Amino acid sequence: MTTPLSSHYHLAVVIRVFNENQDIVQENLRALNESLSGLKAVDKSIILVDDGSLPPFEMKKCNEIVRHTSLWQIRHNINLGAGAALETGFEFIRRHLPEVDWVATFDPDGQHRADDVKTLLDHASQKVANPRETAFSLFGSRFLGEVENIDPGRLWILRLARFFTNAFYGFNLTDVHNGLRVFSRKAIDHIRLRSADFTYASEMLHLIKLHGITVEEHPVRICYTDYSKSKGQKNLNALSILKNMILGRIIP
Amino acid sequence: MIYRIIGLTILFYFFIHWIQLFRRKRVTVAHFLAFESVLLSIIIVFIFPDVSSFFARQMGITRGADFAVYTLVLFLLLLTFSLVRSNRDGRESLQRLVRELAIREARNLDKID
Incomplete structure (x- = not known):
């Protein structure tokens, strides 16, 4: 594969917000925009999917963010879940942003480092010359990289989730529930999520397997803050995800 | 009785x-x-409880009560299957509706002063 870093391409970042602290989201979007500004040959779009926040999420200082980036806001009238919000972002890209070559997903609660999006995109674009022709996905992995301030309970849940998901779908991934991912355009055309909740991460792997999409991992740093811990999925949700995975296999 | x-x-x-x-x-x-x-x-x-014994014998099951329980289990499995499917279909329809409305009303914040 060739290295197309000198060529021009378009990146869209899909971000789900649900009852978020506006200042924290603003700060993370600013960091993301600054980080991506370093990529001179890249056009950028940020698609902010408000998953039924009450009151609705409003960007206060969007001019700072949109200086070099096209910023879209999409709002679900009711809360559907993380999977449904991502699919809304993907569907919007499929329908209205035909120019997009790469799609990244990013959590705005401070867990993800903005620089890692750039690193993942660099790595993916080195691997794939034409993202419109090659179905490729690159997952961030906290277990290949670093993880800070994680609760021991959450660590065990993630390990169990990794074991079950790899066993269910025949992968050998180190981090299956990391929201930091990059997909080629061709991969996004295939990944049509039906799961509304966090089961989407497992369904995504099922679709990746089904459509023969290449999947690789790259080290990233995840930093749990008090805010992200309060916002993230609860450990007990793991049981619901496992139940949905089993039901999905028995009753497709 | x-x-x-x-x-x-x-x-x-x-x-x-x-x-x-x-x-x-x-x-x-x-x-x-x-x-x-x-x-x-x-x-x-x-x-007529003996009817179940008759059917049980035809199916190779000894007791009529066992036949009734097996039939009930099969029926409940089918019912569960159908309920899970219809519940999922309903949720997916709702998801599609909410998504369709959301995409139609998408706002480009570049164009907002």
């Missing part, structure tokens, strides 16, 4: 309730026939 009377009362209630649902066009013909056949079979077994 009391158990049989209570059971038959409940079964007849559901039998009549389904006829009313069908008359009000709340259920399809296939759904109505399937449900009423099951209810009618259970009513017959309640009135």
